Amino acid sequence: MSKKTAPTDQKPDTIIVHAGRHPDAFHGFVNPPVVHASTVLFPDTAHMAPGAQKYNYARRGNPTTDALEEALTALEGASGAKLATSGLNAVAIACLSCLKAGDHFLVADTVYGPTRHFCDTVLPRYGVEVEYYLPDLAGGIRSLFRPNTAAIYTEAPGSLTFEMQDIPAITAAAKEIGAFVLMDNTWATPLFFKPIAHGVDLSIQAGTKYIVGHSDVTIGTIAASERALPGLTELHGTMGVHIAPDDVYLALRGLRTMSVRLERHYRSTLAVIDWLMAQPQVAAIRYPALRQDPGHALWARDFSGASGLFAFDFAPDVTRAQASAFLDGLSLFGLGYSWGGFESLAIPVKLAGIRSAGTPLPGGESIRLNIGLEDPEDLIADLSRGFAAMAG
Secondary structure: OOOOOOOOOOOHHHHHHOOOOOOOOOOOOOOOOOOOOOOOOOHHHHHOOOOOOOOEEHHHHOOOHHHHHHHHHHHHOOOEEEEEEOOOHHHHHHHHHHOOOOEEEEEEEOOHHHHHHHHHHHHHHOEEEEEEEOOOOOHHHHHHHHOOEEEEEEOOOOOOOOOOOOOHHHHHHHHHHHHEEEEEEOOOHHHHHHOHHHHOOOOOOOOOHHHHHHOOOOOOEEEOOOOOOHHHHHHHHHHOOOOOOOHHHHHHHOOOOOHHHHHHHHHHHHHHHHHHOOOOOOEEEEEEOOOOOOOOOHHHOOOOOOOOEEEEEOOOOHHHHHEEEEEOOOOOOOOOOOOOOOEEEEEEEEEOOOOOOOOOOOOOOOEEEOOOOOHHHHHHHHHHHHHHHOOO
């Protein structure tokens, strides 16, 4: 075993610095090489036999992709990991790796919008029946099980609504019928929540966000439990999924500082939220790390931290035009649909109509904020300008 292979008892901060690095294999260089290649040569015909040589074609991996997959496997506490071209691509690959025609698929009603679109438009074409469930069902999800229920999709907290889910209760129920559990864990990352340790089979991240952290690469990651890894590996290889080596390298570089960036994101987010709570135009803040948040008890029980993404609801009398004026009055907060990068971002949110299972969501105006690495005092001053523009 290489001296740079991370032992299982190392802390997450140590793992993200050391996992996936093998200087002894690359002339002592700290970082793995960025391998630009397609063709791999064999020394003789014997080595062309399956499994006789570590690499046979670049689509099936190279030292650069291996380094990131190894690091993610260690950080996630998984049996293996695969890379995808984006977070949505990771969602699609994970779903397809454990579903087949005739299966029943339970999906949390608060999932990322493009995930819902994939479930609504692609999966039915291949004979998969999708049913949405309320995120607070916990072990009550058993009431929705059918003989053909094959998988359950979770996301905690949920996109836009930031509702929490009882992941251990859901995985315990799923185990009773042998269903796979998938989880989008982009918000918390494996630093703050480890899905595999809580019974999840496929842990998905939009690595574009906190792994990369610099708004310059789109990449997705999927970490798998022992029983989910064969299906993931087979589908991933069969579909010919391959990520450009420069993108993989940038993700590796971002990974090494993810912990210290998340600490800053979290600290600044709390400062901004503390200020927002005192503003009369703000009716509620959606962030499970807050004591008054409906999902706080689950967050406090299962999670060790929170990231820099949250939403707030305006008071009921705030109009759409006023909410737009607020956004247009910002200068440090960019208007952009991504998050997790070094820069702060804001988007308008409309919760009404996004849920199809159970109680509808309120129809007022909301804003989602990504708190970046700027000084929180400057961000607060920028938000003040937004509120001034809204009043004008």
